[in-house]
Amino acid sequence: MAVGNELLIGKTCDTNSNWLAQQITKLGGRLRRVTQTPDELEEISEVVREALARRPDFLLTVGGLGPTYDDKTLQGVAQALNQPLRLNPEALRMVEEKVRQLAELGVLKRPWLTPEREKMATLPEGAIPLSNPVGTAPGVLIKAGGTTVICLPGVPSEMKAIFNLHVAKLMAERSDLKYAEGSLLVEGIPEPDLSPTIDKAVERFPEVYVKSHPKGEEAASKIELHLSAYARSLEEAEEKIREALQWLEGEALRLGGRVKRL
Amino acid sequence: MAVGNELLIGKTCDTNSNWLAQQITKLGGRLRRVTQTPDELEEISEVVREALARRPDFLLTVGGLGPTYDDKTLQGVAQALNQPLRLNPEALRMVEEKVRQLAELGVLKRPWLTPEREKMATLPEGAIPLSNPVGTAPGVLIKAGGTTVICLPGVPSEMKAIFNLHVAKLMAERSDLKYAEGSLLVEGIPEPDLSPTIDKAVERFPEVYVKSHPKGEEAASKIELHLSAYARSLEEAEEKIREALQWLEGEALRLGGRVKRL
Numbered sequence: 001m002a003v004g005n006e007l008l009i010g011k012t013c014d015t016n017s018n019w020l021a022q023q024i025t026k027l028g029g030r031l032r033r034v035t036q037t038p039d040e041l042e043e044i045s046e047v048v049r050e051a052l053a054r055r056p057d058f059l060l061t062v063g064g065l066g067p068t069y070d071d072k073t074l075q076g077v078a079q080a081l082n083q084p085l086r087l088n089p090e091a092l093r094m095v096e097e098k099v100r101q102l103a104e105l106g107v108l109k110r111p112w113l114t115p116e117r118e119k120m121a122t123l124p125e126g127a128i129p130l131s132n133p134v135g136t137a138p139g140v141l142i143k144a145g146g147t148t149v150i151c152l153p154g155v156p157s158e159m160k161a162i163f164n165l166h167v168a169k170l171m172a173e174r175s176d177l178k179y180a181e182g183s184l185l186v187e188g189i190p191e192p193d194l195s196p197t198i199d200k201a202v203e204r205f206p207e208v209y210v211k212s213h214p215k216g217e218e219a220a221s222k223i224e225l226h227l228s229a230y231a232r233s234l235e236e237a238e239e240k241i242r243e244a245l246q247w248l249e250g251e252a253l254r255l256g257g258r259v260k261r262l
Numbered sequence: 263m264a265v266g267n268e269l270l271i272g273k274t275c276d277t278n279s280n281w282l283a284q285q286i287t288k289l290g291g292r293l294r295r296v297t298q299t300p301d302e303l304e305e306i307s308e309v310v311r312e313a314l315a316r317r318p319d320f321l322l323t324v325g326g327l328g329p330t331y332d333d334k335t336l337q338g339v340a341q342a343l344n345q346p347l348r349l350n351p352e353a354l355r356m357v358e359e360k361v362r363q364l365a366e367l368g369v370l371k372r373p374w375l376t377p378e379r380e381k382m383a384t385l386p387e388g389a390i391p392l393s394n395p396v397g398t399a400p401g402v403l404i405k406a407g408g409t410t411v412i413c414l415p416g417v418p419s420e421m422k423a424i425f426n427l428h429v430a431k432l433m434a435e436r437s438d439l440k441y442a443e444g445s446l447l448v449e450g451i452p453e454p455d456l457s458p459t460i461d462k463a464v465e466r467f468p469e470v471y472v473k474s475h476p477k478g479e480e481a482a483s484k485i486e487l488h489l490s491a492y493a494r495s496l497e498e499a500e501e502k503i504r505e506a507l508q509w510l511e512g513e514a515l516r517l518g519g520r521v522k523r524l
Contacts, residue, residue: 005473008293009443009490010283012475014276017298021272031270033305036279036296039473043295050312067454068474069461107452107481116454135480136454155476181271190369192329192378192398199331211267211301212330214417218360218397219369228271 001035001047003064003073004154008038016062016159027168028175028230032056039064044076052080052147057174059147060167063154065137067116073151074140078124081144091121091129091138098136130166134158139166180237181228182245183262186252190221197251198225205244207231224262263297263309265326265335266416270300278324278421289430290437290492294318301326306338314342314409319436321409322429325416327399329378335413336402340386343406353383353391353400360398392428396420401428442499443490444507445524448514452483459513460487467506469493486524 006012017034024031032054037043044064051059064073078085095117102108120137123129130139132153139162140151150167152159186194191214201210208229215222227244231237245261252259268274279296286293294316299305306326313321326335340347357379364370382399385391392401394415401424402413412429414421448456453476463472470491477484489506493499507523514521 005471005490006475006488007280008283008296009287009441010280010285010293011443011488013280014296018269018272018275021270023272025271031272032300033309034270034276034296034298038294047295066474066476068457069464070473102452102481105481107483108455112455114454116457120454135476157479179271181273190364192376192382193370193374195330195378202331209267211332212328213268214328214397217419219364219367221369226268226273228267 001037001051001060002062002154003037003039003044003076005038005070007036016154016156019156019160020060020062020163023163023168024171025179027171028177028179029058029171030230039070039072041072041076041079044073045079048077048080048149052144052149055145056147058171059144059149061149061151062159063152065120065140065151065153067119067137071119074123077140077142077149077151081124081142081149083124083126083142085122086125087118088121088123088127088129091123092118094129094131094138095121095136098132102136130162132158132162133165134161141166176232177230178232178234178237179228179230180234180241181226182241183227184225184245184248184252185215185260185262186223186225187258187260188221189223189252189255189257190218191223193255194223194252194257197248197255200251201244201248204247205240208240208244210244210248263299263306263313263322264324264416265299265301265306265338267300267332269298278416278418281418281422282322282324282425285425285430286433287441289433290439290441291320291433292492301332301334303334303338303341306335307341310339310342310411314406314411317407318409320433321406321411323411323413324421325414327382327402327413327415329381329399333381336385339402339404339411339413343386343404343411345386345388345404347384348387349380350383350385350389350391353385354380356391356393356400357383357398360394364398392424394420394424395427396423403428438494439492440494440496440499441490441492442496442503443488444503445489446487446507446510446514447477447522447524448485448487449520449522450483451485451514451517451519452480453485455517456485456514456519459510459517462513463506463510466509467502470502470506472506472510
């Protein structure tokens with residue numbers, strides 16, 4: 001879930017969730033839902049509760065870990081988990097270290113541990129802070145039943161750095177699947193007329209997901225067929241994609257289409 | 263809600279929801295939640311049910327109206343509303359008209375009304391089709407209690423055209439509020455040290471929402487303060503923003519920051 005009013009007023013496009021979706025997929029995971037929610041305590045905690053009820057392996061939150069009054073994600077998570085918020089000594093050490101560095105850089109006049117900075121080290125009880133190589137606010141990991149809840153900051157460079165450093169490995173360990181994909185551009189066959197061929201491909205290659213994406217104006221009849229598959233090994237996943245691509249290519253040519261691998 | 267596996271594997275960034283968020287906000291509406299869901303019947307229908315339970319004025323779905331096997335949005339909406347799907351005569355007329363045009367353009371050899379094209383005219387009972395000036399699949403409007411459910415296609419040009427033609431007016435009529443916004447770039451004050459000033463602004467201007475967006479590296483101490491407000495008239499909303507911007511500008515200068523209006 002992505003937290004932030006800026007998403008719901010359309011000021012910011014949620015590229016964070018898009019980036020995370022790519023990483024999760026590459027790691028063999030399947031992202032089941034993305035929710036964008038405003039900076040409101042009750043909303044955040046409701047979305048967390050609803051997500052936990054679906055019992056995912058991982059629940060990721062992005063945004064709302066900063067020092068300002070409307071950074072409420074950890075409050076929302078704590079409320080959803082019925083855990084109090086506590087100053088976390090390990091997180092405090094991380095924040096202090098950053099404050100010291102900023103003071104050395106001359107950004108701060110002195111290593112000032114204000115209440116706003118302490119807020120970033122105040123975590124739900126039982127949480128583990130994840131060091132942030134780029135900014136001050138640590139990421140947060142909390143176990144909730146079978147779900148690992150991970151809270152990441154909304155600044156893209158910080159979100160990516162914490163994901164790469166701490167989260168990617170956890171996800172790869174949890175998944176025994178690999179993901180592969182491929183695309184075919186078909187021109188000259190309107191989508192409704194290509195649709196029966198897609199149905200046949202889905203029957204013939206049940207482990208390959210085929211999705212058609214119309215490109216540009218409908219009258220141009222330009223369709224991207226995107227194929228994706230999961231398998232135990234990357235080679236196996238790629239082989240599935242290769243076979244299905246080849247078959248679809250032949251069928252599209254037979255229907256009089258022009259075909260290009262993307 | 264945005265429907266499509268391509269969103270959850272990260273192939274596509276959900277720019278449709280971002281565009282809709284901008285339009286809804288400009289029209290005086292408040293978008294409360296965005297959900298991205300895969301092309302799966304049960305998931306779609308669950309998200310629709312959950313959204314309707316929150317009793318919004320509008321529920322928008324984007325994507326999944328096309329002719330292929332995995333275009334399942336209308337099935338999901340019908341299931342959530344306990345309505346059967348029926349061939350809609352008005353929608354069929356719209357699809358036939360498009361097919362005739364495509365045949366005249368030479369894109370189709372003959373005006374072929376295949377089952378795949380009929381699928382795009384098969385709507386939940388009681389639905390009203392919304393003509394699509396760009397593509398074939400009509401949009402769909404369905405009343406569900408106090409909520410107006412609107413289903414739009416996922417191709418951005420078609421989604422925008424149907425929204426502008428049919429939906430914008432409905433939303434403007436429903437809202438008696440206007441929206442205004444403004445931004446200030448503050449440099450040289452780290453976010454945690456600017457935070458108490460933001461708290462004061464929020465107290466002083468309770469109708470203005472102030473959000474800080476750190477820009478670039480933390481050590482650069484570059485913060486965008488984004489202000490937004492709703493009011494009965496645009497002038498009133500803009501006046502609120504003006505007053506709060508001016509006050510924040512003065513406070514940031516007093517703290518030794520460099521300030522620029524954006």
